[in-house]
Amino acid sequence: MRYAETGYNLEIDLTTGSIERVETDPKQTELHLGGLGTSVKIHWDRVGPEVKAFDAENLLIFSTGLLCGTPAVSANRTLVSFISPQTDILAYPMMGGFWSSELKYAGYDKVIIRGKSPRLVYLWIHNDEVEIRDATHLRGQGAIATQELIREELNEPKAQVAAIGLAGENRVFVASIEQARSSSSRGGGGAVMGDKGLKAIAVRGTKDVNLARGAEFMLHVQDLKKFIKHRNENPIQEVMPILSGIGSPQMMKHIDEKWHTESFAWGNARQRRKDFWTEEVEKSWTKSQTSAIKRFISCFNCPQQCGALICHEGVPPYMMKCFSKLTYAMAAYVDDLDFSWKICKKAFEYGLDSFSTPQILAFAVELHEAGIFTDADFEGCPTDKEGRFFWLLDRVARREGIGDYLADGTYWAAKRIGKGAEAFDHNTTKKHEQMNIKLGMLDPLYFLMFATNEKISITQIEGNWPQAPFVTKEARESFVADWPQLPDEKFKKYFLDWEPRGEFSNPYYPTPEISSEIVDWMEMLHNIDDALGLCAGMGSFCFKPPYHIHNYPKFISSATGMAVDEEALKKIVNRNRNLHRAFNNRRGMSRADEKPPQDHWKHRFPELEEQLLTTYYAFKGWNYDGIPTRPRLHELDLDYVADDLEKRGILKGGEDKKDDQDNQG
Amino acid sequence: MAKIKKTIKTIKVDADKCNGCRACEVVCSAFHAEPKYSSVNPARSRIQVVVHRLQDIWLPVFAGEYTPAECMGRDKYVIDGKEYDECGFCRAACPSRTMFKDPDSGLPIKCDMCESDPPLSEPKCVEACLNNVLIYQERVEEVEEQTGQAELQTGLEALVDKHGLQKLLDAFALMAERSKDF
Incomplete structure (x- = not known):
C-alpha cells in the first residue's frame, strides 16, 4: 500500500487521445518526495533541451504535493510545470484552492499531459473513469465562467475545475490557469494549455488517501493547529500589520495599504508615491473594500482566510486574493480602489497573470507616450486611465493590433517592436516581469534571490528572513528571542548584527558568505513546501510560520512511513534543486543570465555583485558558470546528471571551471 | 408517565462564518476510518x-437518519436571495440523492457526534474548525419516558400509511410462516 501519495499518475496524450493510469516507482518518492521534486525528475527524463514551449513534446504536468489530501493543514497546492513560452526554461507556478486534494481522492498524484488536441477539449477525471470531452462550445468562455459551466454540464457540483480563458486559448505568454479562488499564473501555463487545445481539467474523487501512522500524524496536526491559533492571536509586534500574520499577505482583510502603495512603484514599476496614503484615500478605500468583500474564504483544509468573494456593484461575483488588489490600479495610476474590483474580474476571466499583465499594459502606455507606439496603434483607445487599461487588456487577451506584441510580455514585445522599446523593458529577470519595486541601496540577499532562483518570482523565493533590518537593537532582540523555526542558532547573531546604517548594513552586510547561508535557507524552505504541496504562506513565505525544518520531517515520516529526518530532508530538496538547476543549464541558462532587474536598486556595486554570485555558487557546489559540479551531483546521487552535462559539454570534466572560479574569487 | 433526563447534543452551525475550507470533512473521515486515522476521504465524511x-453559499450539513423512502415532495429554499439546493438543509441519507452514503458500498452514513470511549469533550469537526463556525452545546431536558409499545405503534402506523394495512398484514403473515422453519 502507498501512503500519503496514491502511487499512480495519469498520462494523457492529447494527439492520440490515449489515457493511461501508470503506477509510479516508490523509489522516486524516496529520492524526490513528490510535487515539484518528482515533476522535475519527469521533465529531466522526458523533455530534451531542444523542446520548445509550443512543441507537442512539451509536458504540462499538474501535480499534487506529497502531503496534499492528508490532514496536514494547508497542504493544498497544485504545482503546474512546463517549458515557459516566455522564459524558455522550466516554469512551475502553483495554486492553492481545492484541485490537488480532489485529484488525490480520485486516485492520482499527477496528470501528465503531452501532445496537442486537434480540437478544443477538456479532461474529466472521475475516479477510475477518465474522459477527454469536447470543449468547442466553451471556446472564448471566461476562465471563471468555464468552471461553473463544466460543473453544470457534468451535474457534479463537487467537481473541482482548473480552466483557461481567452488569453490561454490565444497563447498569450502571461496566460494563467484559474481554479476556485486561486490561479497558477507565472510563466504562461495557460498559453501551453491553450496550445495543447485543453480548455480545462475537471476532477472529482471519492477514494481514500492512506496514512502510514495516522494517529501520530494527527498529533502533529494538533500541535500545528495550536500554534496557528496562537500565532493568529499574537501577530508579530516588530513589523507592520500586513507582514505580522501568517498565510498570504492579508490584503483582503487589511485596508491599510500605506506600505504597499507608498513603498512599491506605480506605473511600469517606475515611481514611488511616498505621500499617497492620505486620510481621504483611507476613507475612500475603506468604503470600497468593505462594500466589495462579501466573505473571506480559504483554500482546502486551511484556517486562514487569504481570499475573498468579491461582489462589486455591476460586476458578477468572483474571488480574489492577495496582491491582485493593487497591481492593476498601481500600474494604471488609478487612485480609486473600485477600479481594481472591476478590472480584476475581467482579467481573471481572460485568465491573465496579475503580476506581469499590469506592467505590460503600463509599458504600452509608456511606449505611446514616447511615440514608439503611434496614435494609429492606439486608435479607439479611451483617453482616461481606467478606460485605457481596459482597452489594452482586451487587446492583449485577444492578440489584436498592438496586443499581439504585448501578449508576449515586455521582453519579447520590446524586441519585436524595436525603435528603442528595449529601454522600457527595465523590470524583467530572465525575460519575466518582476515585482514592482524600486529601491536605493543594493541588498545582497535580494540580489542573490532575484538573480539566481529557479522560480524567478521574488514572492516565491523570499520568506522567513525579514526584508530589512530592524531599526532598534531592542526590536531585534525581541524578534530573535522567540524564533524556534531557525535551522541554526547562528542566524540569530546575523540578524542582531544587521543594522540599517553603518558597517553592518547593506550592501556589505550580510557578507557574501552569510548572504549565501540565508538565501540557501529560504530556498530550502520553498523547495520543501513545493515538494509537499504546502502553501508557502504557512511555511516558506512568512515570518515565524507554523511549518519549519524541525517539524516537516515529523509530518513526512508519519504520513509516509519513510524515515526522513532533518538531514535527509535537506539532502532530498538539495537534490531536487540541483536537478532543477541542471535542467535549466541544459537549456542554456548560466551565469550570464543571472541578473536582477537592471534598475531594481539605484546604488549598484558591480564588483561586490560578482563576488556575491561567485561565493553563492561555491556555497551551492556549482562552478563559476553556475552549473552544479560533478562532486556535488555525485553527493546527491545525481551522477547521471553529471554524465549528461558532460556529454553535452556543459560541464567540462566537472572540475575544470573551478580554477576559473578560484581565480575570480 | 415517568420523567427521565435526556442529554441533547447540538452543533450550532454559524454558516455566515464558514470559509469553505472543509477541515471538518477531513477530520471526520479520518476519525471514522478503520483503523482510526488510517485514511482520509471527505466523501465518507x-x-x-x-x-x-x-x-455565496457555504453550508455545512450533518448526516442524519437513514430513510428508505423519499419524501412525497421536495423543498427548495431561497434565503436572502440565495437559492439553496433541493432538499439542501435535509440531513437524511435517502434514495433521492447520493449525499451521506459511503462512496464504495452505497450504505448510509450518519453523524454519531464522535461517540467514543472515553468520551471526547466535543466532536472532532467542532475541534477542527478554527473559525468558530461549529459550536458544540449540550443541555439536559426532562422528557416523558416513552414505552416501547408506544414507539412500536407509531412506527407501524407510519408503515400502514405508506403501504396500507392489508399489505402489512400479508407481510406479517409471511414472516410468521417463515419463522416456523427455524
Missing part, C-alpha cells in the same frame, strides 16, 4: 460542506 462559491 458525516459532515458535508455544500458549496456554491459564486452564490
Whole structure:
C-alpha cells in the first residue's frame, strides 16, 4: 500500500487521445518526495533541451504535493510545470484552492499531459473513469465562467475545475490557469494549455488517501493547529500589520495599504508615491473594500482566510486574493480602489497573470507616450486611465493590433517592436516581469534571490528572513528571542548584527558568505513546501510560520512511513534543486543570465555583485558558470546528471571551471 | 408517565462564518476510518460542506437518519436571495440523492457526534474548525419516558400509511410462516 501519495499518475496524450493510469516507482518518492521534486525528475527524463514551449513534446504536468489530501493543514497546492513560452526554461507556478486534494481522492498524484488536441477539449477525471470531452462550445468562455459551466454540464457540483480563458486559448505568454479562488499564473501555463487545445481539467474523487501512522500524524496536526491559533492571536509586534500574520499577505482583510502603495512603484514599476496614503484615500478605500468583500474564504483544509468573494456593484461575483488588489490600479495610476474590483474580474476571466499583465499594459502606455507606439496603434483607445487599461487588456487577451506584441510580455514585445522599446523593458529577470519595486541601496540577499532562483518570482523565493533590518537593537532582540523555526542558532547573531546604517548594513552586510547561508535557507524552505504541496504562506513565505525544518520531517515520516529526518530532508530538496538547476543549464541558462532587474536598486556595486554570485555558487557546489559540479551531483546521487552535462559539454570534466572560479574569487 | 433526563447534543452551525475550507470533512473521515486515522476521504465524511462559491453559499450539513423512502415532495429554499439546493438543509441519507452514503458500498452514513470511549469533550469537526463556525452545546431536558409499545405503534402506523394495512398484514403473515422453519 502507498501512503500519503496514491502511487499512480495519469498520462494523457492529447494527439492520440490515449489515457493511461501508470503506477509510479516508490523509489522516486524516496529520492524526490513528490510535487515539484518528482515533476522535475519527469521533465529531466522526458523533455530534451531542444523542446520548445509550443512543441507537442512539451509536458504540462499538474501535480499534487506529497502531503496534499492528508490532514496536514494547508497542504493544498497544485504545482503546474512546463517549458515557459516566455522564459524558455522550466516554469512551475502553483495554486492553492481545492484541485490537488480532489485529484488525490480520485486516485492520482499527477496528470501528465503531452501532445496537442486537434480540437478544443477538456479532461474529466472521475475516479477510475477518465474522459477527454469536447470543449468547442466553451471556446472564448471566461476562465471563471468555464468552471461553473463544466460543473453544470457534468451535474457534479463537487467537481473541482482548473480552466483557461481567452488569453490561454490565444497563447498569450502571461496566460494563467484559474481554479476556485486561486490561479497558477507565472510563466504562461495557460498559453501551453491553450496550445495543447485543453480548455480545462475537471476532477472529482471519492477514494481514500492512506496514512502510514495516522494517529501520530494527527498529533502533529494538533500541535500545528495550536500554534496557528496562537500565532493568529499574537501577530508579530516588530513589523507592520500586513507582514505580522501568517498565510498570504492579508490584503483582503487589511485596508491599510500605506506600505504597499507608498513603498512599491506605480506605473511600469517606475515611481514611488511616498505621500499617497492620505486620510481621504483611507476613507475612500475603506468604503470600497468593505462594500466589495462579501466573505473571506480559504483554500482546502486551511484556517486562514487569504481570499475573498468579491461582489462589486455591476460586476458578477468572483474571488480574489492577495496582491491582485493593487497591481492593476498601481500600474494604471488609478487612485480609486473600485477600479481594481472591476478590472480584476475581467482579467481573471481572460485568465491573465496579475503580476506581469499590469506592467505590460503600463509599458504600452509608456511606449505611446514616447511615440514608439503611434496614435494609429492606439486608435479607439479611451483617453482616461481606467478606460485605457481596459482597452489594452482586451487587446492583449485577444492578440489584436498592438496586443499581439504585448501578449508576449515586455521582453519579447520590446524586441519585436524595436525603435528603442528595449529601454522600457527595465523590470524583467530572465525575460519575466518582476515585482514592482524600486529601491536605493543594493541588498545582497535580494540580489542573490532575484538573480539566481529557479522560480524567478521574488514572492516565491523570499520568506522567513525579514526584508530589512530592524531599526532598534531592542526590536531585534525581541524578534530573535522567540524564533524556534531557525535551522541554526547562528542566524540569530546575523540578524542582531544587521543594522540599517553603518558597517553592518547593506550592501556589505550580510557578507557574501552569510548572504549565501540565508538565501540557501529560504530556498530550502520553498523547495520543501513545493515538494509537499504546502502553501508557502504557512511555511516558506512568512515570518515565524507554523511549518519549519524541525517539524516537516515529523509530518513526512508519519504520513509516509519513510524515515526522513532533518538531514535527509535537506539532502532530498538539495537534490531536487540541483536537478532543477541542471535542467535549466541544459537549456542554456548560466551565469550570464543571472541578473536582477537592471534598475531594481539605484546604488549598484558591480564588483561586490560578482563576488556575491561567485561565493553563492561555491556555497551551492556549482562552478563559476553556475552549473552544479560533478562532486556535488555525485553527493546527491545525481551522477547521471553529471554524465549528461558532460556529454553535452556543459560541464567540462566537472572540475575544470573551478580554477576559473578560484581565480575570480 | 415517568420523567427521565435526556442529554441533547447540538452543533450550532454559524454558516455566515464558514470559509469553505472543509477541515471538518477531513477530520471526520479520518476519525471514522478503520483503523482510526488510517485514511482520509471527505466523501465518507458525516459532515458535508455544500458549496456554491459564486452564490455565496457555504453550508455545512450533518448526516442524519437513514430513510428508505423519499419524501412525497421536495423543498427548495431561497434565503436572502440565495437559492439553496433541493432538499439542501435535509440531513437524511435517502434514495433521492447520493449525499451521506459511503462512496464504495452505497450504505448510509450518519453523524454519531464522535461517540467514543472515553468520551471526547466535543466532536472532532467542532475541534477542527478554527473559525468558530461549529459550536458544540449540550443541555439536559426532562422528557416523558416513552414505552416501547408506544414507539412500536407509531412506527407501524407510519408503515400502514405508506403501504396500507392489508399489505402489512400479508407481510406479517409471511414472516410468521417463515419463522416456523427455524
